[in-house]
Amino acid sequence: MFKKVNSRVNFPQLEKDVLRYWGEMDIVNKSEQGEDRPLFMLYEGPPTANGSPGVHHVLARAFKDIICRYKTMKGYRPLRKGGWDTHGLPVELEVERELGLKSKQQIEEYGIERFNEKCRESVFRYVKEWEELTARIGFWVDMKDPYVTLDNSYIETGWWILKQMWDKGLIYKGMKGTPHCPRCVSSLSSHEVALGYEENVPDPSVYVKFPLSGFEATASGNAYDRVMGHGLPVYLLAWTTTPWTLPGNTALAVDPAADYSLVEVDGPNGKEALVLAQALVDEVVKGPWKTLDTLKGSDLVALTYDKLYDPGEFGVDVYQFRPPEGSGGGGAILEAVDGFTPRVIDGDFVSLDEGTGIVHIAPAFGDEDLTAGRHSSLAFVQQVDLQGNITGSFPFAGKFVKDADQDIMADLKGRGLLYHRGVYKHTYPFCWRCKTPVLYYAKESWYIHTTAMKERLIANNRGINWHPDYIKEGRFGEWLRNGVDWAISRERYWGTPIPFWQCESCGEYHCVGTIAELKAMAAPEYREQVDGLDLHRPHVDEVVLECPGCSGPMRRIPEVMDAWFDSGAMPVAQWNVTSQEEVERLRKDGLFPADYISEAVDQTRGWFYSLLAISTLITGESSYKNVICLGLILDEKGRKMSKSLGNIVDPWDVLNAQGADAIRWYLFTATRPGDSRRFSQKLVNEVVRRFMLTLWNVYSFFVTYAEIDGYDPNRDKAPDKPSSELDRWILSEVNCLISQVDDSLDGYDPTTGGRRIQEFVDLLSNWYVRRSRRRFWKSENDQDKLSAYSTLYTCLVTLAKLMAPYTPFMAEEMYQNLARSVDDKAPESVHLAAFPVADADLVDQPLMEATRLAKRLSSLGRDARSRAGKKVRLPLRLALVRTRDASESGHIESIKGQLMEELNIKEIRLLTPDDPFYAEAMKAAGAARSVAVGDYQAVLDSGYMVAIDTSVTPQLAQEGMARELVHRIQNMRRSAGFEVTDRIHFYYQGPDDLERVIAGYGDYIRLETLSEEIRRGQPGEGGRVEAQKMEGMDITLGVSRV
């Protein structure tokens, strides 16, 4: 009937067998069939296959898989299309490294075409390993027909999306503060910047005096009159570590809520007054000073001051920020102006921890300055070129910025505008390639005007079901509320080319939305070329369009798109959508939006955002409904796993040693999904031992005895409500478990469900089976035995189904052997079976409480025994029991039998609440847990008491010896290698006391040890003999198989 189950299981081998079975039976395919079932749509966040998959990939894939498997069992039809992310800077950097290229110039000399071919090759380098790992961990996903972001069809949809935004006026060109390497003449991405931080970098620290000159008409003139009222020249004192940015200064920022002091000091030309934050006066002002006045930062706003350097005088153009049309977004457009008056603005970023509380603002340098420039429509002065050299006709023009620092400081000093200079050491980024200090430099960039849709994004986010829920209004909600426009252009090579063509004669831009449109708009001599064109650079750059306005030649702008745009486009790009009608069809077919996605928390600014932003902008709604946001994987010591630390755990090591189920179970149950988690092979191994082997042993136990008795689940059906309390109890537990696991998976919380399963398996093994063992050994096939088989069978089959989403392999193995082997009509796989449904009628709350009480009192009783030095094999006469309340006392009658057996005590007596014995024991024990009272050993714990009568009568002693004998014979049977069903002869030699035990308990011993006869003497050939000591007697025991 059932296949024999070895208790020494090799899980990795078992899993490989299951994988083969799934393959042979085409189970994955079958799980996706059934047109009448509602669709369950998973969006797979695409990985890049230019590196080996790590444990964090296993984590995300396991969480994707468990929900899909669960939904399949709940009657849904899962759709899981795999995908590959193939574009982006990390790919380019990898190839640059391989080719030994060090700058963009070198890439262009090498040739964009060849370079991009190398990129294309590298992104699929590890595909095979990804596919193998994915299959091995049991993640069911379609990897045969994945979406690939470098495909023309995928790129085309990216274009179409941009075109939708373009037509709605959501695309514009603006300034962006970018980390820039002046030697490589290239922007750095944030993660390149992160590669190059160095600590304790010395930079000049200068305090600069800006002469106050007046105030803007919009402000009240009071503060100006106040500060000027002392008859001294007044300077606003600002601090900077980058003197070279001073010629670009167009504003000073103050904290409107802070107090500022007007202090009188000795200047180079006599007394003068400085304005700076009150809190920093002591630290900054050198020499004697006295406070003339105290003002609020808000009083200073709109004061004006003299420029240190007038750009007009030194031949540098001046621009001013103008907000983009529509709502005020993060972007802004610059327009040329003739001149400007620098002024004081308020800034929430102003720090009172260092500097002077007055911050120098140069919008051309630094993102914060740029943002301030946008908000306050400041002037914009860019006096540095992309090589980092000062432009214009300044005395220090033509110098590299860091070299110009000295000249500028000297110049200001000569003019009496340098208050103080020193050296400041801080952490500063350097180009990771060439070690040149990175400059923050405002550059033009293309933007998506996402802030125009901010309210919509926030509203859509409210509709998303986040797990853990704090992400919704916390990290992600915060990001959306503080969102700025999305800068999508990259001055790079390997990416989706931005489909904007600009007319060389009239300067107009045109956004191309499809390949067909490209062909239609191409100048006649280029039309042919469009057929079969690789849409990547440099090929697409060669296509010249004809300007619809002036018929002039239009050329594509050189930039490519941010790779996050690619991945965020996948809901439509994976189907090559190029019209709103097709989007509608996806929606109707249930392919949009996704029911579920799951990635790690670092994707809040990545994929979670790009998905939401793109779908909100083109469809008005979110492209996903439910998310599990996962924490990071740390190493054994809680450090981030990284190549440089050498603490990466290779998932294959764990898969080969412990198996996929073990790694999955660990990831599901060890921590809540959103928390970061430590990971090591040791931790996974613990899961195997504590949970998986325990369950496996129950399973193996069941099969062993079911085989012996020829138990047939079809024939030997137990009644729905068995008479055995133990059976009714575990069935009650298992039905509770079904609801709990169902609820937790339905709520996208596998962790809670998994932990409940773990607790159940512990109860099943260490109480149900432990208490039921004798019922399986009994020789006759009576109703009670069948009930035990049937109950345990139900539990195991139910467990297999509950665990199928968690541990698909072990569940399959148990299901095949227990369920499918006896029922041809059962689904071919546990993953095609229906998820169990709880039967509320079988849930018996009082019975579960009673059993909990029985476990508790047993513990106390064992404690009492061990304190009294009475081993459990020795039967005792009486235990006195006290419970905490009447409802618990009411349970005693029903659990008496279990307690008597567990504790090997002849009688259990319940004490009334006011029994004097309890009061006496309490008093004698004091704070102690245990106390001896007369013949009794009492153990007290939080209102409970178990007191055992420790007096041993000769009869009890004899019975104890009988049990001891049985125990020893059993051990001998085992060491002799007998089967559990073998009949034996039992031989003994010893003193009269032993004779008396044999005489009194012979029948009992025969029954327990399957001895046909008990003989004085020793067994012949083939038997086993041992000389032993028992209770001070020298005895000889022997066994032989009949």
Next chain:
RNA sequence: GGGCCCGUAGCUCAGGUGGUUAGAGCGCGGUCCUGAUAAGACCGAGGUCGAUAGUUCGAGUCUAUCCGGGCCCA
């Protein structure tokens, strides 16, 4: 510098809406039990629940500040 998360035994983690003496597993020492078990039971050692202040009759739990770790953004 900003946002979010975490901090409970040597390790991994539980501890709805505040309420007796803060729990489990692993590991360690001991005892016991064993016709499934590489298992299990019981005891012991091991905790200022990151710190401080507050709210409260009462705080691991609520509030504030700080410290440490992590992530994201500057």
